[in-house]
Amino acid sequence: MEKVRGILDQNAFSMAHIDKADARIGALVRKRLETVGPTSMLFYEEPLHIVRGERVWLFDxxxxxxxxxxxxxxxxxxxxxxxxQAVAEQMGTLNVHNRYLHEGIHRYAERLLDTLPRTLNRLVMMCTGSESNDMALRLARGWTGRQGIIVTEAAYHGNTAAVTEVSPSSYKQGTPPDHVHILPISRMSEQADPAAWFAEQVRFGIEQLEARGHGCAALLVDSIFSSDGIYADPAGFLKPAVELLQARGGLFISDEVQPGFGRTGQGMWGFSRHGVTPDVVTMGKPMGNGFPMSGLAAREELLAVLNTDVGYFNTFGGSPVAVAAGTAVLDVIDEEDLMANATRQGEYFKRQLQDIQARFEEVSDVRGAGLFLGLDLCDPTRDGAPDAQRTTALINDLKRNGVLIGGAGKSGSTLKIRPPLCIERSEADLFLDRFEQSLRTTAR
Amino acid sequence: MEKVRGILDQNAFSMAHIDKADARIGALVRKRLETVGPTSMLFYEEPLHIVRGERVWLFDxxxxxxxxxxxxxxxxxxxxxxxxQAVAEQMGTLNVHNRYLHEGIHRYAERLLDTLPRTLNRLVMMCTGSESNDMALRLARGWTGRQGIIVTEAAYHGNTAAVTEVSPSSYKQGTPPDHVHILPISRMSEQADPAAWFAEQVRFGIEQLEARGHGCAALLVDSIFSSDGIYADPAGFLKPAVELLQARGGLFISDEVQPGFGRTGQGMWGFSRHGVTPDVVTMGKPMGNGFPMSGLAAREELLAVLNTDVGYFNTFGGSPVAVAAGTAVLDVIDEEDLMANATRQGEYFKRQLQDIQARFEEVSDVRGAGLFLGLDLCDPTRDGAPDAQRTTALINDLKRNGVLIGGAGKSGSTLKIRPPLCIERSEADLFLDRFEQSLRTTAR
Known part of the structure; x- marks a missing residue:
């Protein structure tokens, strides 16, 4: 089994740089480490102290x-x-678990399920994407009676014990558990026929898992491959793999925590670009625009698995307040026409970034859909090798330059461009301008 | 291994009763099942449609x-x-993950850690008690290199895959996993020396887990034993067991999701009544008074385990909004002197319930601390056997009578009395009056 490396720490602050930090930042960092400790990760060579947010802006x-x-x-x-406003009003009216009836939850569930394939006819509401993926794994294993899971090589699906096992980007050392097969998605760009290649990789994974006695319960992918470095094209490349998997009785779990809720511009969910029907859809992050909430959609028979061996209940999940937050998010996506904006601004970003690629040889690729773009940095003097160091330098220089951005990918050499869906043309231009400046500043 | 039964469904609505329900309730139930489906559990023979809450009151x-x-x-x-107000103000100012610096999180963590033993010097913020206990299991296993966990027979610790394994109250069929040892806490009331008996049970559990090759990583208990039916006395009964466990290198995880934040009246945490120092404290439910947040406190070296093999990050955990909610809760506990009220009203409840016990032979025991009380129902005509049927009848009759209450315990024959900490004497009297009425109404 190929060894994978942890990328969760990308752009992480290191105490090695504490002496270079401004005194007020240094004091806050020390306070943070004295209270929150080892699990506290901070961004940037010199961490940021953010105090306010509005639309696409954060203020220090x-x-x-x-x-x-x-x-x-x-x-x-x-x-x-x-x-x-929706959260404040509902919190002042009623905030209680969902073992009492509440019309909000039915209305929200109906509305959300309407955006999904009809076979996905039930919605479970939880609090975090981790909880959603944890349940998805249990459903897949309970339904199939198999234990094996196929995931991509730098995937991140959450932080519970079970989900960490299928999140190679969280591994810091060692090899994946025996029941996890790792799909080398970063090699997809070399392939003449990505769809056929991906299907062949899934077929190989199923056989490996069967040979090791686990069987394949599910293929679990983030349908925009965020942590892997964003793989969106060609649209439809997932289809042959998913059909093969489903024909062999495995479940396709589409982790929509990152691409969901309109980010790709072409519909609410990332999987729809691929013309596939997942067995399970998990969602989280943008669902409440920051109110902690998540969900899982599946067909009723599949969910019934959870009621056979064990019971399931989620204290905060589907509360009237979560539902109010989620409803407001759906309202705003509709009323502000954010999916159309994601398409429009996303195409503009992509075109302009491709123009930058044509002018800077260290930019080796631009990928993505809607407002989820990945841009690869390479070192032209080293035969175009992935350049993680330059990526880190760019992330930190852009911060000094007033732009917040992150990295991704197996080699840590992909910039992840993922602004709020309401970003405007002038703001896109500001990014592009600053990005080009930082490319020059960080040139070797 | 003794077979355990699921009690998570206690007081669950059954579709068998749908035709007896009011038409408007029936319509809501159907809508609920058509959208939320199999994982949707509703309370009561006829579910309640709650629309508003205020202090100790809910309104249909x-x-x-x-x-x-x-x-x-x-x-x-x-x-x-x-x-x-705290949530609304902070949501309108900044709501973002904690990889930027934010003073709120340090201040909150310092304040909360001040209420804990000094050895518990770091706080991890998450979203749900399930996430906290999931992490606690990983810490215990990572630290000790052992896999076995001791839990009580009707415990509930959460809903992730890993935590469900150690939550016997969630099991609907089958036996516990081989690495889980079940401690028969319901037999404690028969013991002359509960502390010595509990320690002996833990010693036996450690040996069983060692004999089965797992070793004992941790004893995980809710320090008020809520789902088991509330075992609070004698204060200190946990001490010999915890000392024995810690001497053998196992960790004591105190699950404070239920007793924490002042409910027992005698301090912020349930374990403090027992004079023990946990290795890990997990917390949740009341932490944000309904805002989804949870935490885990442990010493720094123990948390470092999580950073060796894998990284950890929680998207919504410790956000400025969670911290604002948590801070407001701590402020209110202090300013409204709620721990003193929990002690005062709790003692009143207990005294009055003991008076009822003296007058009704079907009330076989009253237990608890502060505002967390358990009352056992038995059938005097069947040699005082636990009476789950009567308990269910009482829960439903009290609802008709304007009082919401739940059940607990291995046999489902314990009433769980656990009002908001701000309950007043007149409201306690109203409960006692209605409870006595319902005892008469439901008499066989």
Whole structure:
């Protein structure tokens, strides 16, 4: 089994840089480590102290503003007043678990299920994408009686014990568990026929898992492959693999935590670009624009698995307040026509980034759909090898330059461009301008 | 291994009763099942449609009010305006993950850690008690290199794959996994020396787990034993067991999701009544009075385990909004002196319930601490056998009578009395009066 490396720490602050940090930042970092400790990860060589957010902007404690092309939780814009108002009103009226009847949950579930294939006819509401993927794994294993799971090589699906096993980007050492097969998605760009190649990789994975005695319960992928470095094209490349998998009785779990809720511009969900019908759809991050909520959609018979051996209940999931937040998000996506904006601005970003690619040899690829784009950095002096160091330098220089961005990919050499869906042309231009500046500043 | 039965469905609505339900309730139930489906559990023979909450009161869609002695999430009172305001203000200012610096999280963590033993010097913030216990299991297994866990026979610790394994109350069939040892806490009331008996049970559990090759990583208990039926006395009964366990290198995980944040009246945490120092403390439910948040406190070296093999990050955990909600809860507990009220009203409840016990032979025991009380129902005509049927009848009759209450315990014959901490004497009297009425109404 190929060894994989952890990429969760990409753009992580290191205490090695503490002495270079501004005194006020250094003091806050120390306070943070003294209270929150080892699980506390901070971004940037010198961490940021953010105090306010609005639309596509974040502001630090000195009043400096940053264009946010990183955060995909506040997907309809930071501190959107519709969500704030909906949450405040409902919290002042009723906030209780869902073992009492509440019309909000039916209405929300109906509306959300309407955006999904008809076979996905039931919605479970939970609090985090991790909880959703944890349940998805249980459903797949309970339904198929098999244990094996196929995931991509730098995938991140969440943080519970079970989900960490299928999140190679969280591994810091060692090899994947025996029941996890790793699909080398980063090799897809070399393939003449990506769809056929992907299907062949899934077929190989199924056989490997069967040979090891686990069988294949599910293929679990983020349908935009965010942590892997964003693989969106050609649309439809997932289809032959999913058909093969389903024909062999495995489930296709589409993790929509990242691409869901309109980010790709072409519909609410990332999988729809591929013409496939998942057995399970998991969702989270942008679902409540920052209110902690998540969901899982599946057909009723599949969910019944959870009621055979064990019971299931989620204390905060599907509360009237979660439903109010989720409803406000759907309202804003419709009313502000955010999917159309994601398509329009996404195409503009892509075109302009391709233009930059033509002018800078260190930019080796631009990929993506809607407002989820990946841009690869390479070192032309080293035969175009992936350049993680340059990527980190760019991320930190762009921060100094007032732009927040992150990295991704197996080699850590992909910039992840993922602004709030309400970003406007002038703001896209500001990003492109600053990005080109930082490319020059960080040139070797 | 003794077979255990699922009790998560206690007081669950059954579709067998749909035809007896009011037409408007029946229509809502059907809508619910058509959207949320199999994982949707509803309370009561005829479910309730709740539309508003305030302090200790919930109101249904007909304007009928119910005294809430069940819900322990809105622990400082339903819709407390301080929490609503804190959440609304912070949501309108900044709501983002914690990989940027934010002073709120340090201040909150410092304040919360100040209420815990000094060895528990770091706080991880997550979203649900399930996530906290899932992490606690990983810490214990990572630290000890062992897999076995000791839990009580009707415990509930959460809903992830890993935590469900150690939650016997969720099992509907089958036996516990081989690495889980079940401690028969319901037999404690028969023991002359409960502390010595509990320690002996833990010693036996450690040996069983060692004999089966797993070793004992941790004893995981809810320190008020909520789902088991509330075992609070004698205070200190956990101490010999915890000392024995820790001497053998196992970790003591105190699940404070239920007793934490002042409910027992005698301090912020249930374990403090026992004079023990946990290795890990998990918390949830009342932490944000309904805002989805949870935590885990442990010493720094132990948390470092999580950073060796894998990385950890929680998207919504420790956001400025979660911290604002949590801070408001701590403020209200202090300012409204809710722990003193929990002690005062709890003692009153207990005294009055013991008086009822003296007058009704079907009330066989009253147990608890502060505002977490358990009352056992038995059938005097059947040699005092536990009476789950009577318990269910009482729960439903009390609902008709305007009081919300739940059940617990291995045999489902314990009433769980757990009102918001702000309950007043007149409201306690109302409960006692209605309870006595329902005891008469449901007499066989």
């Amino acid at each position: 404690d000195q009043g400096k503003r940053y264009l946010d092309v990183y955060n995909n939780v506040p997907s309809i814009g930071h501190c959107h007043p519709r969500v704030v | 869609d007909q304007g009928k009010r119910y005294l809430d002695v069940y819900n322990n999430v809105p622990s400082i009172g339903h819709c407390h305006p301080r929490v609503v």
